[in-house]
Amino acid sequence: MTIAELPLLESDDWFGALPAARRRLIVDQARVRSVATGELVYAADDPPNGLWAVLEGQVRLIGHLASGVDLLALILRPGTWFGELSTMDGRPRPHDAIAYGATRLLHLSQPVFNRLAADEPGLYRDIGLLVCAHQRTALAFIAQGLSQSVTTRLARTLLQGAEVSGSDVLNIRQSDLAGTIGVSRQTLNKELQRLCRAGLIELAYARITLRDRKGLAAIGDD
Structure with a gap:
């Protein structure tokens, strides 16, 4: 990751509000991954593989409903973090995460996250706040949908x-x-x-x- 991309990550409300030392710790331990368009970052029911941030391109979260319909749950653009739910609770992924366009991601792997959280327990609270932020966004989206014809x-x-x-x-x-x-x-x-x-x-x-x-x-x- 380039120095010029750090302000992009810090523009995110969640990441930008973290203590500077915590932000640096995450960035220093994360690795940049390039993903081709249409490639899975992870699939629904996969075990957790860590925390991700979009640096370039786009990632879409696709949900598979019991009715057989696949729905676009969220579009993730540069500066957005994702994958926190399974990283936090250790349970399988609830969505597919698919790259659209040539995409570069910052990846904090699950083993590295576990090690950092063992040394810095406050990281669990940080991830919990990200879960809450995304939950609020989801609830607002549902409420908006129900108000439509x-x-x-x-x-x-x-x-x-x-x-x-x-x-x-x-x-x-x-x-x-x-x-x-x-x-x-x-x-x-x-x-x-x-x-x-x-x-x-x-x-x-x-x-x-x-x-x-x-x-x-x-x-x-x-």
Whole structure:
């Protein structure tokens, strides 16, 4: 990592608020990793592999729902730290973390984190604050989503599914999609039929094909 990149990391609210000695300790013990676009930083259910920060490029966290839908949970841009939850509790990763574009990351490995935390117990509190910050962001995102209309939530969910899968064809049952956006199957069917009549999607058994992403995006922005 270059000296010029340190201000980028310190611009993050969490990292910038750490004591200077703690920031230096983390940076000195971390290593820079280059990751190609589409490459996994870690996968859902992987064991924890430490704490990460984006220096260049982008990382996306992808969640796999029981309904079979893959949703974009978070987009991580330069200066953002991630991976703290499993680093803290030692449990498997809850998301895929995938690089988009040529990406450079700062990586504090799990063994190094464990060693540093044994010598500096305050590091556990620091990571706990990062967990809290991301939890607050997630709750605000959920609250915003619930305040949106069913049509808006549906359009956004369809677009996210297409973006994550890389295909305009989504293989999903209506009952599962209804559970994902929090409505009854009957309500969902009415909304899907409305989008179908507008020429935005095409319906088949357990399959939805997106025909007009721009039109769906306009609805999703409402």
